[in-house]
Amino acid sequence: MIALADCNNFFVSCERAFQPQLEGRPVVVLSNNDGCVVARSNESKAMGIKMGTPFFQVKELVDKGALVVRSSNYTLYGDLSSRVMSILESAFPGIEMYSIDEAFLHLDGLDMKNVPSLSRDTILKIRRWTGIPVSIGIAPTKTLAKVANHFAKRYAGYKGVCTIDNDEKRLKALSLTPIDDIWGIGWRMAPKLKSWGMPTALDFHNADESWVYRTMGITGLRTWKELHGVPSIVDEPVERRKSICTSRSFADMITDKEELEHRVADFAAICSRKLRDEGSAAYCINVFLHTNRFREDLGQYFPNATEKLTVPVNSTQEVVAAALKACRGIYREGFKYKRAGVTVFDIVDANAVQGVLFGYDIDTRDKHDAISAVMDRMNSKDNQTIRLASQRRGHYADGIRREHCSGLYTTSIDDIIKVH
DNA sequence: TCTGGGGTCCTAGGACCC
């Protein structure tokens, strides 16, 4: 058996944890640049606001006072997430953090009849210590634990914990679950399955195994087996991320080459910082540019280019230099750019790089490493104390819309004073 | 007027080899 702990309406709950007056009111949290709705409270879900709705479509409700809006505040959410995770970690034999607001809980060695009460106690503790509401689903496979979690969230009677531990409960739960709600069935497959007469998870569960493999491949078959109670989604502990991406949409469209290069240099610098934080280095630096795909009246251009290096890098100078080279190769005059990003991949352990650098200037590398280390120390507070000349003047967040942001309650002393 | 960001895995097809 395995359990899935999932924070309810996580970003909204984080906002409410520090602004209790938002409790009971319809609240939405927006994506970067105040673009789309990415989190909704139960009240705003009940109003029919869909995930991914462009903010301008619901702005009127905000102006009328019928809806509360917040820009996203990832510093706050990341901080609360790690508090929730550490409580889960101390309560269960092992946890596998799956996303910022979800973790699979291993139950090895626990007496199964005690697991529901342990889960309830942990939920109460998390609520008391962090203010975040959590639900837990318990089942024989991860996919079924997700199903159980949905029920725990949806029906108050479960008091936050739902267990699927026999065939009767399993089949009943699947019969009540629309196929689109199954983990692993996305927006492409769901309409097809429905058109083939399988609107519920139980219909899919009852389909023929070889038919599932033929039509949906190995991934579809894994989901099918999981619904039958056969664990088929292996948990590989991810040692090292395989790619790291930093990208943003801009508040305004950019045409100027130099301005665009400053932004790309910023994104590359953030990527290099993320690499160093994980003790990684990358062989490949990719840059992509996007024009505004919603402006059909304007020319469209979505180029990308990869710089492949002979030696993996993680210093700010080297990553930025490679990104700018790639950027210069794809920039075209006359387009209005709305978004850009830097992705680094072919990632290796930075420590393993040392000593195999034949034909490479070790002194230069050591200098770069030393400079990066100093930059990291100086930038540890606000991230922008020191930067390369090719990066932008001003704060990197300038030019990104964030008009409804709450305070940095967990990380800024001024905000902590304000709250108290 | 305004429309997010960051990941993973799988597969088909092309390039290349003998």
Next chain:
DNA sequence: TCTGGGGTCCTAGGACCC
């Protein structure tokens, strides 16, 4: 109408997740 048979590796794109 005819135009082999088998491999491997790489990559772009699709599909999925939060």
